[in-house]
Amino acid sequence: MLLKINKFLSSDDVSLIVKENFAIDDDEFLDETRLDKNVLLTGEIFKTDDSVTFSGKIEYTLADECARCLQEFDNRIETKFQAAVVQKEDMESDEVQMVITDGIIKMDDTIKQLIYLSLPMKSLCDKDCKGICPNCGANLNNEKCQCENSLTDSRFDKLKDLLK
Numbered sequence: 408m409l410l411k412i413n414k415f416l417s418s419d420d421v422s423l424i425v426k427e428n429f430a431i432d433d434d435e436f437l438d439e440t441r442l443d444k445n446v447l448l449t450g451e452i453f454k455t456d457d458s459v460t461f462s463g464k465i466e467y468t469l470a471d472e473c474a475r476c477l478q479e480f481d482n483r484i485e486t487k488f489q490a491a492v493v494q495k496e497d498m499e500s501d502e503v504q505m506v507i508t509d510g511i512i513k514m515d516d517t518i519k520q521l522i523y524l525s526l527p528m529k530s531l532c533d534k535d536c537k538g539i540c541p542n543c544g545a546n547l548n549n550e551k552c553q554c555e556n557s558l559t560d561s562r563f564d565k566l567k568d569l570l571k
C-alpha cells in the first residue's frame with residue numbers, strides 16, 4: 408500500500424484529493440480481524456509551508472456476528488482519521504503519523520493501526536434486530552416461534568388456579 412504524492416508535493420497545489428482501493432496483503436492480519444482484504448481510502452492531503460496533513464476516511468468490511476441474533480453478517484465500517492505526514496516518526500507525539508520517503512507514503516502500518524482502533528466491540532446486523540428466543544433459540548427475524556403464546560398460556564393457567 409504505497410501512496411505516491413511526490414508530484415503533489417513539488418507542485419503549487421495546496422491540497423490533493425485521494426481515492427484509492429487498497430488490498431491488504433497480510434493473511435495473518437486478515438484472519439485475526441476477519442476483514443475483507445479490500446479497503447477504500449478517501450480523503451484530502453493538505454500542504455502548508457511547514458506541514459503536510461492527511462484528513463481521510465477508511466472503509467472496510469468484516470465478517471461479523473450479531474450480538475443479538477448471533478447470525479454472521481458483513482459489517483461495513485467507516486473510520487475517519489487525521490494524520491501528520493512526516494519524514495521521520497516522532498515517538499513523543501500522540502498524533503497519528505504517516506511516514507513519507509521520497510514522496511511515497513507507506514500506508515500499511517497506519518491503515519492496520521486505524522482498523523484495529525475502529526473494530527467494533529459489539530455489532531448488530533440491524534438496529535431493529537429481533538434477536539433469538541431465549542426459550543427455544545429460534546431466530547425471531549426469520550420465524551415466529553410459539554413460546555410467547557405458551558408463556559402467556561401458562562401465566563393464564565396460574566391466574567385460573569388463583570381464581571379457583
Ligand SMILES: [Zn+2]
Pocket residue numbers: 473474475476477478531532533536537538
Ligand atoms: Zn441480528
Ligand SMILES: [Zn+2]
Pocket residue numbers: 540541542543544545552553554555
Ligand atoms: Zn421460542
